[in-house]
Amino acid sequence: MIEPDPAFLSVHSVSKRFGGLLAVGDASFTVKEGSITGLIGPNGAGKTTLFAIVSGFEKPTTGRVLWRGEEITGRPPHRLAQDGIARTFQIVQPFAGLSVRENIAVGAFLRHRRRADALAMAEQVADRVGLAAELDKPAAALTVAGRKRVELAKALATQPKLLLLDEVLAGLNPSEVRDIVPVVRAIRDSGITVFMIEHVMQAVMNLCEAVHVLAQGRIIAGGTPAEVVRDPAVIEAYLGHGAATRLQASDDRRAGRPEGLNRPPEGSSHA
Amino acid sequence: MTARDVLPIALFAAVAAVLPLFVTQNTWLNFAVFTLIICLAAQGWNILGGYGGQYSFGHAAFFGTAAYVTAILQTRYGVNPYPAFVGGIAAASMIGAVIGFLSFRSGLRGSYFALVTLAFAEVFRVLANASEMTGGAAGILIKLDVRPANFQFDSRASFYWIALGLVTVALLVTRALERSRLGAQLVAVRENESAALALGVDALRVKLSAIALSAAITGAAGALYAQYFLYLDANIAYGTWISVEALLAPIIGGAGTVFGPVLGGVVLHGLSEFTKTLVGRIPGLDLVIFGVLLILVVRFPPREIPGLIRMWRGRR
Numbered sequence: 138m139i140e141p142d143p144a145f146l147s148v149h150s151v152s153k154r155f156g157g158l159l160a161v162g163d164a165s166f167t168v169k170e171g172s173i174t175g176l177i178g179p180n181g182a183g184k185t186t187l188f189a190i191v192s193g194f195e196k197p198t199t200g201r202v203l204w205r206g207e208e209i210t211g212r213p214p215h216r217l218a219q220d221g222i223a224r225t226f227q228i229v230q231p232f233a234g235l236s237v238r239e240n241i242a243v244g245a246f247l248r249h250r251r252r253a254d255a256l257a258m259a260e261q262v263a264d265r266v267g268l269a270a271e272l273d274k275p276a277a278a279l280t281v282a283g284r285k286r287v288e289l290a291k292a293l294a295t296q297p298k299l300l301l302l303d304e305v306l307a308g309l310n311p312s313e314v315r316d317i318v319p320v321v322r323a324i325r326d327s328g329i330t331v332f333m334i335e336h337v338m339q340a341v342m343n344l345c346e347a348v349h350v351l352a353q354g355r356i357i358a359g360g361t362p363a364e365v366v367r368d369p370a371v372i373e374a375y376l377g378h379g380a381a382t383r384l385q386a387s388d389d390r391r392a393g394r395p396e397g398l399n400r401p402p403e404g405s406s407h408a
Numbered sequence: 409m410t411a412r413d414v415l416p417i418a419l420f421a422a423v424a425a426v427l428p429l430f431v432t433q434n435t436w437l438n439f440a441v442f443t444l445i446i447c448l449a450a451q452g453w454n455i456l457g458g459y460g461g462q463y464s465f466g467h468a469a470f471f472g473t474a475a476y477v478t479a480i481l482q483t484r485y486g487v488n489p490y491p492a493f494v495g496g497i498a499a500a501s502m503i504g505a506v507i508g509f510l511s512f513r514s515g516l517r518g519s520y521f522a523l524v525t526l527a528f529a530e531v532f533r534v535l536a537n538a539s540e541m542t543g544g545a546a547g548i549l550i551k552l553d554v555r556p557a558n559f560q561f562d563s564r565a566s567f568y569w570i571a572l573g574l575v576t577v578a579l580l581v582t583r584a585l586e587r588s589r590l591g592a593q594l595v596a597v598r599e600n601e602s603a604a605l606a607l608g609v610d611a612l613r614v615k616l617s618a619i620a621l622s623a624a625i626t627g628a629a630g631a632l633y634a635q636y637f638l639y640l641d642a643n644i645a646y647g648t649w650i651s652v653e654a655l656l657a658p659i660i661g662g663a664g665t666v667f668g669p670v671l672g673g674v675v676l677h678g679l680s681e682f683t684k685t686l687v688g689r690i691p692g693l694d695l696v697i698f699g700v701l702l703i704l705v706v707r708f709p710p711r712e713i714p715g716l717i718r719m720w721r722g723r724r
Contacts, residue, residue, distance in 0.1 A: 192606065194605075215608050218608030226603065230600050230606075232595070232599035232600055232604075233599060233600075235595065235596075242592060243596040244607040247609075250589055252589070252592070292606070294607075
């Protein structure tokens with residue numbers, strides 16, 4: 138596990154119960170300032186609920202969220218945005234009737250009272266995420282990839298210190314993923330800490346310095362991406378009970394046969 | 409606001425202002441003043457309903473409150489009509505903020521919000537009909553005392569210009585809102601409230617500001633109504649007719665646009681007046697035509713007219 142860093146974001150024993158369903162159970166982890174940290178896990182693991190708790194859209198049943206040493210548990214989302222925590226949504230939420238420029242400007246208005254300043258800020262952000270050519274189009278007219286960029290731009294326009302990205306790469310084709318990965322990296326390089334839920338493992342391996350794994354509402358592993366994908370608990374969470382031993386056994390068998398080393402291991406396409 | 413933002417409004421005001429020089433018949437001026445009052449009420453609705461997406465069915469609550477406060481301050485407390493007029497607007501705005509606080513804080517949206525506002529207006533109507541303060545079912549008569557210092561004029565044209573002035577101010581306020589942070593946040597709340605929250609928009613505060621402003625403008629219409637007709641009763645002030653007029657005009661003319669309510673108000677009233685003279689006084693026929701128009705507008709929203717034209721051009 139990563140050392141607790143009280144100076145930035147830390148989540149302490151957070152649980153969330155919806156009636157009889159325990160969506161998140163006793164989850165604790167930290168996000169280091171200046172990092173790109175990932176949150177992965179199988180479908181239904183509770184990742185989005187955890188995000189909703191950190192971004193103020195849900196109150197945890199128990200547990201605390203600390204942001205730069207200050208307790209922010211249950212603080213409403215608009216105040217968290219003012220404090221510097223911005224989020225995107227897994228299902229993109231554009232202001233459909235507005236142009237791309239106006240969409241981004243809504244975010245920019247948080248720190249700019251005057252319309253001219255907000256619009257200038259919107260253009261600047263659009264440039265950073267590669268939307269400069271689409272500024273005057275209605276947001277509803279963009280492709281999925283374009284809407285994901287708008288989602289990103291709106292959040293960036295609030296000038297956050299921590300950016301929560303809920304599956305910005307989901308639904309994109311491989312070339313679109315390749316296009317947006319450097320954008321995320323550039324955001325981090327500009328000084329914004331990124332905490333992302335992601336299913337596209339290629340991107341997680343590529344981008345994240347640290348990864349937390351959530352399965353059935355519990356944090357089951359944490360570390361660098363390379364450590365985490367080798368963790369037996371993680372492999373079992375994704376591929377089912379006993380998968381880790383079976384994989385280990387087949388690896389051992391292959392290790393006995395030299396030519397086997399050149400073949401990709403079974404199951405790697407699922408990971 | 410730039411000159412380009414203000415120019416169409418100035419142009420409209422200038423053209424409308426010369427009307428009484430050509431139309432001198434009292435019935436026509438009467439019609440024009442009444443239409444302007446409706447336009448003003450509709451502009452108020454447009455702030456909350458058009459820009460904010462919060463469809464109120466009870467703007468009569470604001471119209472009536474301002475009308476009653478203006479009248480009561482004059483008749484019972486001997487206040488000069490001008491400060492009474494301002495008092496009426498302030499009271500409407502306050503009622504708006506209270507209704508807004510009660511309903512928005514509990515997260516009412518869509519049809520639930522519409523029903524709650526309707527209920528408030530109806531409660532006010534029943535209370536006004538029973539209370540001694542408001543003159544009960546007999547209503548309130550403002551004493552006739554025709555002096556400009558008393559906000560009563562010899563010629564209907566003077567009232568026409570005052571009404572037009574208020575409509576113009578409301579147009580300017582709407583345009584300024586469109587260009588402001590509050591306006592952008594209000595539209596964001598209309599389009600997607602949770603996305604707006606995530607971007608730091610305090611949705612409750614934004615909606616409260618909108619309803620207070622909206623109620624003030626519709627209240628101005630109510631206060632003007634009282635001052636023009638000098639008579640009020642509960643069914644006029646708090647009747648559903650004004651709630652319906654206030655929402656029908658912007659929806660037909662284009663909700664969430666600066667000129668929508670004025671366009672809709674003029675079209676609706678022009679049309680009803682036209683059918684009345686054309687087919688005689690068959691009761692309810694103007695409502696049938698309203699209904700048909702409403703169906704057409706819902707099917708082809710005016711906001712989409714530019715888009716429809718582009719599509720049609722593109723197809724050729």
